[in-house]
Amino acid sequence: xxxxxxxPRPLQxxxxxxxxxxxxxxxxxxxxxxxxxxxxxxxxxxxxxxxxRAPRAGAGTEPDLSSLSRPERRTWRVIGWSTGLAAAGLLxxxxxxxxxxxxxxxxxxxxxxxxxxxxHMWWWEARxxxxxxxxxxxxxxxxxxxxxxxxxxxxxxxxxxxxxWIPNLQGKKDLIPxxxxxxxxxxxxxxSYRGQCAEFCGLEHAMMALLVExxxxxxxxxxxERQRQPAAEPVDAVARRGREVFLGKSCVMCHTISGTTANAxxxxxxxxxxxxxxxxxGMFPNNRGHLAGWIADxxxxxxxxxxxxxxxxxDELQALLAYLETLK
Amino acid sequence: xxxRPYMPAVCLIVLLALYGCEREQRxxxxxxxxxxxxxxxxxxxxxxPVSNRYEENAFAVSxxxxxxxxxxCNGCHAAGGGDIGPPLMDAKWRYGSDPGAIYATIAFGRPNxxxxxGQHVPEDQIWQLVAYVRSMSxxxxxxxxxxxxxxxxxxxxxxxxxxxxxxHEATPAAEH
Numbered sequence: 001x002x003x004x005x006x007x008p009r010p011l012q013x014x015x016x017x018x019x020x021x022x023x024x025x026x027x028x029x030x031x032x033x034x035x036x037x038x039x040x041x042x043x044x045x046x047x048x049x050x051x052x053r054a055p056r057a058g059a060g061t062e063p064d065l066s067s068l069s070r071p072e073r074r075t076w077r078v079i080g081w082s083t084g085l086a087a088a089g090l091l092x093x094x095x096x097x098x099x100x101x102x103x104x105x106x107x108x109x110x111x112x113x114x115x116x117x118x119x120h121m122w123w124w125e126a127r128x129x130x131x132x133x134x135x136x137x138x139x140x141x142x143x144x145x146x147x148x149x150x151x152x153x154x155x156x157x158x159x160x161x162x163x164x165w166i167p168n169l170q171g172k173k174d175l176i177p178x179x180x181x182x183x184x185x186x187x188x189x190x191x192s193y194r195g196q197c198a199e200f201c202g203l204e205h206a207m208m209a210l211l212v213e214x215x216x217x218x219x220x221x222x223x224x225e226r227q228r229q230p231a232a233e234p235v236d237a238v239a240r241r242g243r244e245v246f247l248g249k250s251c252v253m254c255h256t257i258s259g260t261t262a263n264a265x266x267x268x269x270x271x272x273x274x275x276x277x278x279x280x281x282g283m284f285p286n287n288r289g290h291l292a293g294w295i296a297d298x299x300x301x302x303x304x305x306x307x308x309x310x311x312x313x314x315d316e317l318q319a320l321l322a323y324l325e326t327l328k
Numbered sequence: 329x330x331x332r333p334y335m336p337a338v339c340l341i342v343l344l345a346l347y348g349c350e351r352e353q354r355x356x357x358x359x360x361x362x363x364x365x366x367x368x369x370x371x372x373x374x375x376x377p378v379s380n381r382y383e384e385n386a387f388a389v390s391x392x393x394x395x396x397x398x399x400x401c402n403g404c405h406a407a408g409g410g411d412i413g414p415p416l417m418d419a420k421w422r423y424g425s426d427p428g429a430i431y432a433t434i435a436f437g438r439p440n441x442x443x444x445x446g447q448h449v450p451e452d453q454i455w456q457l458v459a460y461v462r463s464m465s466x467x468x469x470x471x472x473x474x475x476x477x478x479x480x481x482x483x484x485x486x487x488x489x490x491x492x493x494x495x496h497e498a499t500p501a502a503e504h
Contacts, residue, residue: 158478159478177478178480203356248447249447249448250448250449250450252448253398253399253448253449254398264398264399264400266398266399299356299357299358300357303356303357304354304356306394306398308358308450308452308453309357309358309450310450
């Protein structure tokens with residue numbers, strides 16, 4: 001478990017914004033925290049002063065009821081001012097909230113990257129849209145985005161309500177079956193950011209992570225160009241045998257590897273599986289051992305997941321792994 | 329109202345009896361092969377009715393519905409209404425309507441277009457599909473059949489369908 005969870009960089013942190021949207025949200029948070037802290041200190045101070053100034057009298061002293069007969073203008077003034085100040089503070093927060101919402105909605109969208117993100121139980125499917133359909137491609141559980149360019153994420157769900165939350169970049173947005181939502185974001189700082197499903201969606205809700213790699217535009221374009229290529233033809237005999245296993249067993253019922261006859265869309269697209277950092281939606285680092293365990297018995301690693309166990313003979317499993325490792 | 333002295337004991341016994349009822353399990357792990365779900369070779373003969381214990385498990389039937397969509401059964405059977413393939417929500421069954429016969433249909437295929445999925449779909453998923461296919465014509469209990477769909481569905485939910493009385497219909501000679 002080293003790739004994602006023990007990464008030394010702050011991967012999932014709303015207080016360290018890496019984009020203009022998250023910066024707006026961060027400012028709103030700082031303002032709210034500051035204002036509420038001032039109010040909290042004032043209220044506590046008033047309580048302490050009241051305690052300090054309370055008249056102390058013995059048990060036998062007669063109560064002083066003289067104030068009942070005279071008008072208490074000062075008290076009413078204090079109550080009026082306090083109520084007015086409280087209302088003004090709340091209105092200020094409301095105004096800041098509305099202003100932040102407007103700022104979030106006004107991200108300039110020229111030259112935007114369009115990504116359609118579909119929530120599944122329990123993984124993310126990302127389709128990179130393009131005006132030219134032959135340049136579209138699909139990947140899973142890992143977004144690459146260019147630094148400084150706006151990204152329009154179109155959100156859909158395949159089954160139940162999910163919610164996308166990448167704290168370093170934007171606020172939450174729900175993915176509701178049968179509806180389409182959009183989230184606009186822009187990363188201003190290169191880095192790896194972790195996203196997470198933020199709406200309980202079943203057994204493995206906690207294990208539905210999304211890795212966002214923000215990188216300079218030229219590196220992003222190079223990555224996208226690689227993703228558009230079909231899978232490389234396996235060169236050695238073991239990998240070719242692995243492809244036969246892939247196409248002859250149940251893998252082909254759910255997964256796509258472009259350039260082969262595997263074209264099913266129910267599971268993640270595996271065309272460039274070896275280029276991804278994690279498997280099982282951010283649960284495990286993508287290496288041969290974890291992949292082998294995942295193929296052989298996914299229900300022990302992520303109970304309830306739709307991937308079935310594959311009881312392959314050892315030589316077929318090794319060949320399959322050798323083939324999957326060629327899918328760079 | 330007076331509390332009769334034996335009432336607490338009766339309540340306790342009723343509660344204990346309820347506690348003893350079996351709670352439905354969600355079997356996420358497939359049972360090992362040859363689990364007694366049914367022997368496909370018998371089923372292939374189409375003679376011996378085989379029972380399918382997934383027919384009493386709502387989770388498994390719902391998974392069957394997921395596979396039905398994921399494996400594009402809709403492509404030919406069109407949500408059970410029939411298109412290139414025959415409808416699955418009516419009473420007519422060319423190759424028998426009992427679970428073993430349906431298992432054989434999915435695993436080994438049938439003439440005139442039904443492909444064999446036995447090499448591609450794991451055995452327990454086929455049994456879940458069998459349970460779901462039978463729920464389409466109301467053969468399962470309403471407490472087990474699915475009541476919601478992930479997609480738009482024109483027909484009534486499976487758990488509210490009338491139970492069709494299956495009739496064995498021979499393959500029409502005109503169809504090749």
